[in-house]
Amino acid sequence: VERLRSELGATDLEKQLERLLVENERLKQELKSCRGSEGQKLDAAAESCSRCPHAQEVEALRKEVSRWESRAQQREQRLAEVEEELKEKSCRLEALQQQLDESRRRRTDSERQLHLRLQECEDELVRRAAAPSRVKFVTQTVEVESADSQKAVVEMQVKNGALQEQLSAQKQLLRELETQLHESQRTCTQLRTQLRLCDLLSQTVNNGKSRWDPRLSKIHVYEGEMQRAQGQLEAEMQNLEEEKNRVIEEAFIRAESEMKAVHENLAGVRMNLLSLQPALRTLTSDYNCLKKQVQDFPSMLDKAISEAKQEICQVISDVSSTNQELLRKYKREMNLRKKCHNELVRLKGNIRVFCRVRPVSQEEQDSADNRTMLSFDSDDDAILYLSSKGKIMTFELDKVFPPQASQEEVFQEVQALVTSCIDGFNVCIFAYGQTGSGKTYTMEGVADNPGINQRALRLLFSEVTEKAPDWDYRIIVSMVEIYNETLRDLLRDNPTDKLDIKLNPDGSGQLYVPGLTEITVQSPEDINKVFELGHLNRATACTNLNEHSSRSHALLIITVSGLNSTTRTRTQGKLNLVDLAGSERIGKSGAEGSRLREAQCINKSLSALGDVISALRSRHAHVPFRNSRLTYLLQDSLSGDSKTLMMVQVSPLPGNMSESVCSLKFAQRVRSVELSSSSSKRHENSSTSSSPTHDSVELDSPPVTPVPLPISRASSAGSTLSSASRTPTLFPAEIGPITVTKTTVECKWYAQPNRTVPDTTGPR
Numbered sequence: 001v002e003r004l005r006s007e008l009g010a011t012d013l014e015k016q017l018e019r020l021l022v023e024n025e026r027l028k029q030e031l032k033s034c035r036g037s038e039g040q041k042l043d044a045a046a047e048s049c050s051r052c053p054h055a056q057e058v059e060a061l062r063k064e065v066s067r068w069e070s071r072a073q074q075r076e077q078r079l080a081e082v083e084e085e086l087k088e089k090s091c092r093l094e095a096l097q098q099q100l101d102e103s104r105r106r107r108t109d110s111e112r113q114l115h116l117r118l119q120e121c122e123d124e125l126v127r128r129a130a131a132p133s134r135v136k137f138v139t140q141t142v143e144v145e146s147a148d149s150q151k152a153v154v155e156m157q158v159k160n161g162a163l164q165e166q167l168s169a170q171k172q173l174l175r176e177l178e179t180q181l182h183e184s185q186r187t188c189t190q191l192r193t194q195l196r197l198c199d200l201l202s203q204t205v206n207n208g209k210s211r212w213d214p215r216l217s218k219i220h221v222y223e224g225e226m227q228r229a230q231g232q233l234e235a236e237m238q239n240l241e242e243e244k245n246r247v248i249e250e251a252f253i254r255a256e257s258e259m260k261a262v263h264e265n266l267a268g269v270r271m272n273l274l275s276l277q278p279a280l281r282t283l284t285s286d287y288n289c290l291k292k293q294v295q296d297f298p299s300m301l302d303k304a305i306s307e308a309k310q311e312i313c314q315v316i317s318d319v320s321s322t323n324q325e326l327l328r329k330y331k332r333e334m335n336l337r338k339k340c341h342n343e344l345v346r347l348k349g350n351i352r353v354f355c356r357v358r359p360v361s362q363e364e365q366d367s368a369d370n371r372t373m374l375s376f377d378s379d380d381d382a383i384l385y386l387s388s389k390g391k392i393m394t395f396e397l398d399k400v401f402p403p404q405a406s407q408e409e410v411f412q413e414v415q416a417l418v419t420s421c422i423d424g425f426n427v428c429i430f431a432y433g434q435t436g437s438g439k440t441y442t443m444e445g446v447a448d449n450p451g452i453n454q455r456a457l458r459l460l461f462s463e464v465t466e467k468a469p470d471w472d473y474r475i476i477v478s479m480v481e482i483y484n485e486t487l488r489d490l491l492r493d494n495p496t497d498k499l500d501i502k503l504n505p506d507g508s509g510q511l512y513v514p515g516l517t518e519i520t521v522q523s524p525e526d527i528n529k530v531f532e533l534g535h536l537n538r539a540t541a542c543t544n545l546n547e548h549s550s551r552s553h554a555l556l557i558i559t560v561s562g563l564n565s566t567t568r569t570r571t572q573g574k575l576n577l578v579d580l581a582g583s584e585r586i587g588k589s590g591a592e593g594s595r596l597r598e599a600q601c602i603n604k605s606l607s608a609l610g611d612v613i614s615a616l617r618s619r620h621a622h623v624p625f626r627n628s629r630l631t632y633l634l635q636d637s638l639s640g641d642s643k644t645l646m647m648v649q650v651s652p653l654p655g656n657m658s659e660s661v662c663s664l665k666f667a668q669r670v671r672s673v674e675l676s677s678s679s680s681k682r683h684e685n686s687s688t689s690s691s692p693t694h695d696s697v698e699l700d701s702p703p704v705t706p707v708p709l710p711i712s713r714a715s716s717a718g719s720t721l722s723s724a725s726r727t728p729t730l731f732p733a734e735i736g737p738i739t740v741t742k743t744t745v746e747c748k749w750y751a752q753p754n755r756t757v758p759d760t761t762g763p764r
């Protein structure tokens with residue numbers, strides 16, 4: 001309406017109206033004055049006017065005014081109709097508003113219900129949060145779906161907000177339209193008033209003369225403008241009406257579709273809730289069931305624990321009785337095994353001869369004469385072939401180790417002998433062969449690959465440790481060297497002192513070495529210390545160790561004495577590990593001076609060893625033990641029930657062939673010797689000095705070979721022990737980092753008065 005006013009110049013129209021009113025007033029005044037003074041004239045003038053040529057024009061104007069009046073009436077009618085329509089639309093709008101309010105209310109209700117339901121679900125889910133994993137899983141599902149539903153509701157709320165905004169905009173528009181309508185009605189009223197004034201004016205004009213013509217034309221123009229303004233207003237109203245209807249229609253359609261979507265969402269959520277309800281019911285029942293189980297669990301647990309305890313006690317008592325039985329059987333089996341083992345060793349022979357062929361060294365491989373003259377039998381590991389001067393010689397020994405045989409393999413073959421000294425046997429293991437044939441390698445080995453000496457001590461140590469609860473064993477070690485028929489103690493402070501072998505003055509007929517150092521080893525570390533000390537002393541006693549070692553015999557003497565804590569049975573065995581001097585025949589090669597003496601001494605001792613073995617083999621009454629220091633020292637370990645192993649070392653090179661042949665022939669000769677028809681263990685009983693017989697074998701005692709003792713050790717055991725008890729420093733408990741305990745007595749070297757006659761008349 002403002003726009004229309006400004007466009008149509010409504011202010012000007014008003015001004016014109018005001019002007020017209022003013023003029024009208026003036027005309028009325030003039031009319032009055034005219035009526036008063038010139039009544040007559042007027043009547044005449046009226047009469048003349050009737051005859052006046054403008055009378056027709058006035059008449060036409062009157063008609064025109066009446067026509068305008070009728071038009072005005074029509075417009076009024078139209079305005080009334082428009083008002084009616086507006087009222088109708090307002091009613092429709094109100095109805096729509098009510099519908100919208102209703103749907104909003106319904107939506108709010110459903111939202112509230114949904115919210116409540118969601119709240120309930122959430123509460124339920126929170127309540128079930130602590131339930132087992134299946135409940136958690138379903139709760140998570142519900143939470144996820146609830147989140148979706150909440151999201152949908154939030155979206156709907158946003159859309160509702162937008163719709164409400166649109167609705168408020170429509171309401172604002174409606175209010176504006178109503179204002180416009182009121183304005184239009186007011187304008188219509190004003191126009192009607194003006195029309196009435198115009199009518200009055202025209203009547204006045206009709207009553208007056210033709211001088212009003214210009215004003216009538218103005219009215220005409222004004223009415224035209226009014227008509228045009230009316231038309232524009234109507235068109236504007238029409239547009240606005242259409243616009244309003246369209247917007248309302250659109251809002252209605254949108255609200256309906258959104259309501260539909262909300263309903264669909266609601267239906268989905270309801271469906272979800274319906275499908276979740278059975279799961280929740282199942283979970284609730286599961287939860288209740290579990291709760292009950294958890295409540296019952298402590299009592300069930302207590303019951304189960306007490307039952308289990310009873311069962312365990314029962315099982316423990318069963319197991320312990322079974323264990324006792326098994327232990328008894330085990331001990332019995334162990335004894336039987338030992339017995340069988342000793343029998344096996346006995347059957348294999350008391351003198352066994354092995355041969356070990358050393359490998360060709362790198363330097364030897366590079367030299368021209370590097371052919372090997374030795375070959376092995378792939379089917380029989382006791383046969384060695386030697387090709388010399390076109391002939392093939394065959395040597396049959398107990399075992400032949402090829403060059404690739406490891407220290408471990410060699411020791412495996414000798415360990416049975418080593419362990420038999422725990423059972424009270426005396427054992428001698430010699431390494432025999434020419435210089436450089438590998439004797440020291442086999443006996444001592446190298447730092448990272450030890451030989452028989454170290455391995456034997458370690459094995460003995462582990463074996464006695466294993467038997468520890470029932471047996472109390474003591475391992476005593478001595479190390480001596482025989483060089484040029486001189487005996488030297490390698491474990492004493494001054495190794496250059498000469499030792500002697502003497503008859504025990506107690507009349508027992510035993511031999512002993514006065515001043516020989518004996519060290520009790522109690523751990524593998526002690527073993528290492530003993531070897532270090534022996535090696536150090538051997539090196540300090542000579543200028544060239546290698547040369548010296550080739551020319552001297554090195555003996556490691558291990559004495560193992562045991563006491564059974566239950567039966568008080570005593571055993572004592574001795575293991576002699578001997579690295580003999582080189583066996584080559586230097587004397588025959590024209591050596592002179594000290595070399596000649598060395599060679600003579602070596603030959604003497606080795607031939608004495610051969611003679612002793614030969615005498616033993618032929619069971620001579622006289623065995624020439626005293627022909628050399630070596631045989632004299634080893635007297636008790638070579639006779640009677642002793643076990644002897646000779647490891648003949650051979651070089652594979654053709655340059656050493658004649659020496660190899662000599663060594664192998666000597667080995668074969670030794671192999672044919674039997675020390676005794678049967679072997680027996682030295683068995684000493686501290687309570688009774690009598691020798692145990694076959695019948696005296698008990699479960700806890702080591703096996704005893706069922707033959708009479710060839711050597712009367714039982715009677716001497718008491719004196720040995722009494723001697724030991726007289727000199728408690730004989731077996732120091734431990735040697736400490738460098739501690740070495742020396743003894744000036746005693747007693748480990750026995751004469752054999754009953755069985756064999758010691759060579760007391762032989763050369764010393």
Ligand SMILES: Nc1ncnc2c1ncn2[C@@H]1O[C@H](COP(=O)(O)OP(=O)(O)OP(=O)(O)O)[C@@H](O)[C@H]1O
Pocket residue numbers: 357358359403433434435436437438439440441442546549550551581582649
């Ligand atoms: N089986 C073997 N495997 C590897 N090397 C060996 C083997 N036997 C011997 N040797 C090596 O051969 C060389 C001579 O060995 P070894 O010193 O033991 O001989 P030997 O007979 O003791 O000599 P000697 O009489 O002079 O003491 C050494 O270098 C040693 O390492």
